[in-house]
Amino acid sequence: MKSSLLRQALILVALAFIPGIGQAIYYRDRVSWESRVPLSELVTVAQAKSWGQNALWVDARPDTDFERDHVPGALPLNEDRWNELLPQFLAAWSPEKKVVVYCSTQSCNLAGEVARRLRNEAQIKNVFVLRGGWEEWLKEKK
Amino acid sequence: MKAVPLIFGAILFVVLSATVHAELKWEQTTLELHPVIGDKEAVGHFKYQNTGSTPIRFKSVRTSCGCTVAQSQREEVAPGEKGEITATFKIGDRTGTQVKTVTVETDETAHAVTVLSLKAVLPQMLSINPAFVYWSANEEAKPKAISVKAAKDFPAKTLTVTSSNPDFLTKVEPGNSPGEWKINVQPKQTTRATAAALTIRPDFPKDSPKLFYANVSVTGAPAMVQ
Numbered sequence A: 001m002k003s004s005l006l007r008q009a010l011i012l013v014a015l016a017f018i019p020g021i022g023q024a025i026y027y028r029d030r031v032s033w034e035s036r037v038p039l040s041e042l043v044t045v046a047q048a049k050s051w052g053q054n055a056l057w058v059d060a061r062p063d064t065d066f067e068r069d070h071v072p073g074a075l076p077l078n079e080d081r082w083n084e085l086l087p088q089f090l091a092a093w094s095p096e097k098k099v100v101v102y103c104s105t106q107s108c109n110l111a112g113e114v115a116r117r118l119r120n121e122a123q124i125k126n127v128f129v130l131r132g133g134w135e136e137w138l139k140e141k142k
Numbered sequence B: 001m002k003a004v005p006l007i008f009g010a011i012l013f014v015v016l017s018a019t020v021h022a023e024l025k026w027e028q029t030t031l032e033l034h035p036v037i038g039d040k041e042a043v044g045h046f047k048y049q050n051t052g053s054t055p056i057r058f059k060s061v062r063t064s065c066g067c068t069v070a071q072s073q074r075e076e077v078a079p080g081e082k083g084e085i086t087a088t089f090k091i092g093d094r095t096g097t098q099v100k101t102v103t104v105e106t107d108e109t110a111h112a113v114t115v116l117s118l119k120a121v122l123p124q125m126l127s128i129n130p131a132f133v134y135w136s137a138n139e140e141a142k143p144k145a146i147s148v149k150a151a152k153d154f155p156a157k158t159l160t161v162t163s164s165n166p167d168f169l170t171k172v173e174p175g176n177s178p179g180e181w182k183i184n185v186q187p188k189q190t191t192r193a194t195a196a197a198l199t200i201r202p203d204f205p206k207d208s209p210k211l212f213y214a215n216v217s218v219t220g221a222p223a224m225v226q
Helices: A002-026 A045-050 A063-068 A082-092 A110-120 A133-141 B003-019
Strands: A055-059 A098-102 A127-130 B024-026 B030-033 B041-050 B056-063 B068-072 B082-090 B097-106 B113-121 B126-129 B132-135 B144-150 B159-163 B168-174 B180-187 B194-202 B212-218
Touching: A045 A055, A045 A127, A045 A133, A055 A082, A082 B132, A082 B194, A082 B212, A098 A110, A098 A133, A110 A127, A127 A133, B024 B113, B030 B041, B041 B113, B056 B068, B068 B097, B082 B097, B082 B113, B126 B194, B126 B212, B132 B144, B144 B194, B144 B212, B159 B168, B159 B180, B168 B194, B180 B194, B180 B212
Parallel strands: A055 A098, A098 A127, B030 B113, B132 B212
Antiparallel strands: B024 B041, B041 B082, B056 B097, B068 B082, B097 B113, B126 B144, B144 B180, B159 B194, B168 B180, B194 B212
C-alpha cells in the first residue's frame, strides 16, 4: 500500500515537471522580454504599407545597418547622431504624415526610444513603432 | 521495498551533482553609472568568480544595443578564478536614464544565461521644450516660443542662439526665474518651405560650452535644410 502511494506520488511529481522542462529546453537560448512600447503605438508592416506616401519611414538602427540596407525611402535617425540627423527628418516631415520607426527586431528598444523622443521632445504626433522591425519587413517582402 | 534503492540512488545522484559543479558568482548584475558633462562613454565592470569545482566556458556575450560593447577578459574561467565583463556604453546624443543589458551565456548546466544590466544616468543640463516648432504653409508668421530650463547643477547664466538659416529670426529673453529662458523664433515668411537648426550655446562649461539644438521649419512644399 505504502509503495503504491509512493509510486503514485513520484509519477505525479514527474508529470508536474514535464511542462517546465519542455519550456526550459525550448526557450533555453532566450531571455524573457516584454515590449516597452504600448500596443496602441505599434503598427504592422501591412498597415504601414497601406499608408503609402503618407508614411514617413525612420530607421533607428546604427548607421552601419542603415548603410547595408533599409526600407526604401527611409531616413536614418538614431541616438548616436540625433542632433545631426534630426534636421533631415524634420525637413521631410509634415503634420499629415504618419511616422513609422523601426529597428532590427521586435526585441530591440532603439525604435521605441526614437519614437519617444520624437513625441516628447519634438512634440510630433502620429509616431508609430514597426512591429517586428526590420526582420519583419524582410519577411513580408518575400 | 524495491523503491528504497531507487530513492537512495536518486539522493546520491543529487548529492554528487551538487559537489561537482561549476558556478559563476557575480559581484553584481546591475550597475548604475553617472557620467559627467563631456563624457563620451560610460564603462561598467561586472566582476565574477568561479566558485565551483569545474571550469566554466563563455559561449557568448551579447548586448541589447549597438551602442554598447561588452568584452570578456577570457574564454574560460578556472575554478576559483576571478574576472570581469567590461561593458562600454557610447553616450552619443542620448539623454535621460539609459538601461542597456548584456546577456552572458556560459556552459553552466544550472544557470547558463545571466543578464547584466547597465544603467547610465546621463547628466541633465538643459531642457528644451519643445525642441521643434513649425509653421504650416501660409500660416501667419507670428513668433513662437521655445522654453529653456537649466538643471540645478548646470550653472549657466546666459544663452546665445544662432540660426543656420537667415529665414528665421531669434531672440532670447530671460524666463521667470534664474536659469530659465524663452527663445522667440519668427519666420520671415511662410509661403515656401524652409527649415533651420538653432544652435543654443550656454556659457557653461566656460572652456568648452556644450551645444544644444532646436529645430524650426515652415512645412509645405519640399523643404531645404541650410
